[in-house]
Amino acid sequence: MFKHLSLSCFLLTMMVSTSVFAATKAGVIENPNNAFKYTKNNCTDETKKKPAKQNNSFNELDCIQTDAEGSVDLRLNNSQNNRLRIPENTVVVISEYVEQSDDGFQIKADIQKGYMGFKVEKNKGNKVDFSTGTAAASIRGTEGFIGGDSLTFMASLASGKLAIFPTGQDSLAISEGETIIGREKFIVLKLKSSGDMAFAKILSEILADTTKSIDELAAAALAADAAYQESLAERAEVAKALEDTIKVAESQRDTNTLTVPHINYYSYDSLRCVANVSLKDVQKNVETRVITVMDGTPISEINVKNSSSKRLKLQNGVHEYEFVVENTAGRNSVKKTLGCYPLKPFSVKVFGPSFVTLHIPPSPPGVEDVITQTLQFQIRIPENDPSFLNRVLVRQNGAVVLKETLSQIQNLDYQIPVELKRGHKNRFNIEVIHKSGYVVKATKVYGVD
Secondary structure, rough: EEEEEOOEEEOOOOOOOOHOOOOOOOEEEEEEEEEEEEOOOOOHHHHEEEEEOOEEEEEOEEEEEEEEEEEEEOOOOOEEEOOOOOOOOOEEEEEEEEEEEOOOOEEEEEHHHHHHEEOOOOOOEEEEEEEEEEEEEEEEEEEEEEEOOOOOOOEEEEOOOOEEEEEOOOEEEEEEEEEEEEOEEEEEEEEEOOOOOOHHHHHHHHOOOOOHHHHHHHHHHHHHEEEEEEEHEEEEHHHHHHHHHHHHHHHHHOOOOOOOOOEEEEEEEOOOOOEEEEEEEEOOOOOOOEEEEEOOOOEEEEEEEOOOOOEEEEOOOOEEEEEEEEOEEEEEEEEEEEEEEOOOOEEEOOOOOOOEEEOOOOOOOOOOEEEEEEEEEEEOOOOOOOEEEEEEEEEEEEEEEEEEEEEHHOOOOOEEEEEEEOEEEEEEEEEEEOOOOEEEEEEEEEEOO
């Protein structure tokens, strides 16, 4: 059922050179609970400790710490499909982080205490490296968890592959459904609970027992896997029985007693342009309608027959919505202001040739040699509305000369006065990011004789 891998230590794979990536070095903190952030790779200086806050950024060299019953998610590259989960009593240092929307991201996380989960979509540019006190690993397009300290190591996959690089030996790997634990040697186990973050806590507690050998720990892990799967099956049976009881109660309800149904809003998707609502107290054989009202005008209506969840379509832009459920007994509604930004290609037009050589004689002696030019470009988005943009960034030879975000973006036509250097290629890189995440780049180069 398992195999032994003898090794004493691991080497962390080096990140691919970050020179091919843009210097957007920030991720987003989500769902913080009893979580804190230290800046500049310092996990002990209380003066640099701050509570982790929703939608705040994290950067290279930040240290993330969680307390008892704490947890925090790190969203990578502005994507819900790329996340790291740091559970309770864990300390992680973000050694490196480089991201770019088009080409993916690279991150290196040093787990100093505890363990963490990960979910990374398959992308040739996405690369995550982990290190602990005893081992290191690298993933691409993988979901699972990893952790350890100076004595033990564990890693487990629900999907994908995890590469391990032992000293002086050929590289190793575990794949979907496999878990590796290590102390004086390393053992790979086939576990049904592999990659499950709830099981990660159980496995971490097992490995904390320093009185057991690695073989005894492996046996304990196998037994815990079987017990955990049995508990999941029992909970599923209880949930099914409760669901059946509710269905029987609903079927026995007196349909002659008419009540007002209820609607609750719980989330929406700004890219797919749908809102998710749940309906309660919808009686069978009673005509019930769900209506979507946008800015005071109904835009859709559907009939429903039972209590359930529904996806209601939204329209482009930011609007005030009212989601209504009604029958002959009355109506119930909920209001929300939502923004819809579907993924649509757009373009940036830079006026004039992409490379322009200016023939300007030097200024007379004693007169400052200043060469100015107007960089002119136009952002062409289908909606023709600046509110659909997330960021406009212009760099001159790497230095930022213009940066506008969200409400700062007031128009789509730009005329920027710039100062050129003589005898150099003055390269201007333009980057425009739509709120959907779509990115467009353009370049203009001036040469001055």
